[in-house]
Amino acid sequence: MNPDPTFFRRLTSNCRQGCGVLAAVCLFNAGSPAIADTLTLPDMLIGVTQGFLEFSVEDYLASSQTEGRYEIQVNPLDPRLRMPMCDKELTASLESPARPLGRVTVKVRCEGTSPWTVFVPAQVRLFRDIVTTTRPLRRMGIVEPEDVSLRERDISLINQGYLTSVDQAIGQKLTRPMVADQVITLVHLEQAEVISKGDQVVITARSGTLSVRMPGEALSNGGLRDQIRVKNLNSQRVIKAQVIAPGQVEVAM
Numbered sequence: 001m002n003p004d005p006t007f008f009r010r011l012t013s014n015c016r017q018g019c020g021v022l023a024a025v026c027l028f029n030a031g032s033p034a035i036a037d038t039l040t041l042p043d044m045l046i047g048v049t050q051g052f053l054e055f056s057v058e059d060y061l062a063s064s065q066t067e068g069r070y071e072i073q074v075n076p077l078d079p080r081l082r083m084p085m086c087d088k089e090l091t092a093s094l095e096s097p098a099r100p101l102g103r104v105t106v107k108v109r110c111e112g113t114s115p116w117t118v119f120v121p122a123q124v125r126l127f128r129d130i131v132t133t134t135r136p137l138r139r140m141g142i143v144e145p146e147d148v149s150l151r152e153r154d155i156s157l158i159n160q161g162y163l164t165s166v167d168q169a170i171g172q173k174l175t176r177p178m179v180a181d182q183v184i185t186l187v188h189l190e191q192a193e194v195i196s197k198g199d200q201v202v203i204t205a206r207s208g209t210l211s212v213r214m215p216g217e218a219l220s221n222g223g224l225r226d227q228i229r230v231k232n233l234n235s236q237r238v239i240k241a242q243v244i245a246p247g248q249v250e251v252a253m
Contacts, residue, residue: 038085040110042077049074049106049120052092056100057124068128068155075121083118086110095119101126101156125154130183131163137178142192143169153183161186171224191223194246203230203241207253216241216249 053072061068088111095105106120129150137147148166155162162185163169169184173192178184195201195218203216215233222228222243230241230249241249 040083040085040090042079042081045077045081045083045108045118045120046074048090048092048108049122052106053100053104053122053124056094057126060100066126066128068126070127071125073123073125075123077118077120081118083110083116084114086114086116087112100124124156126156127152128155128162128164130155131166131169133178133180133182133184135180137174139174139177141174143172143174143184143189145170148184151181158183158185191226193221193223195222195228195243195249197221199247201230202248203232203239204244204248204250205253206250210253212253218249 050072053074057070057072060066061070091109091111093107093109094100095107097104101124104122104124106122108118108120110116130153131148132151132153134147134149137143145166148169150164150166153162162183169189171192172189175188175190178188197218197220199218201216201218203214205212205214216230217233219229219231219238224243224245226243227240228243228249229238230251231238239251241251244250
């Protein structure tokens with residue numbers, strides 16, 4: 001993406017219409033024609049910022065393959081602001097942060113014979129369906145299907161890793177208590193242990209379509225898909241096996 005797209009190349013249809021209305025108002029104001037010809041007014045700067053952010057957000061969603069709807073709110077500027085009319089196309093770039101979400105600042109620049117720079121603050125909200133709680137949940141509890149649902153939330157200020165599927169949360173253990181309608185992020189979850197040290201387990205050894213089962217004893221704790229140490233009670237050998245279900249582990253022959 002060009003870091004300094006010009007105003008005219010990046011305007012959306014809505015911005016073109018808005019700026020067209022603004023131009024008509026300026027031309028209609030016969031009492032002060034010099035203002036329209038010699039100054040860049042706050043509404044023009046807001047239009048540049050709006051168009052630039054719409055392009056930037058669309059590009060971000062496409063490149064990151066992110067689905068959702070967005071809202072852009074450009075903060076009002078001082079109505080007394082008057083900048084010389086630029087004899088080149090205005091450029092806009094994202095001053096901060098790195099992605100066009102949340103609270104952002106857009107740098108609008110004129111690189112003409114009378115250069116100037118204006119910093120325009122804005123807020124970009126991105127709404128997605130993410131995993132939230134349906135009721136209060138206790139710390140160390142295991143998340144059940146009825147505990148979570150997908151609801152639309154603004155994720156522009158969520159940095160801890162939100163979830164987009166309830167399957168990502170179900171069966172996990174909570175690291176802290178949660179209230180109803182709270183967004184669940186990765187920091188709230190850890191792998192739930194389904195086998196504890198000392199548990200009697202069934203060891204399944206597989207080779208193609210052939211499988212052999214034997215009794216075993218877990219020598220360490222483990223969650224689903226974890227590799228744990230297990231003692232084969234028939235041979236007394238200690239092996240590493242993958243947890244596939246409560247009380248069941250599997251090893252390849």
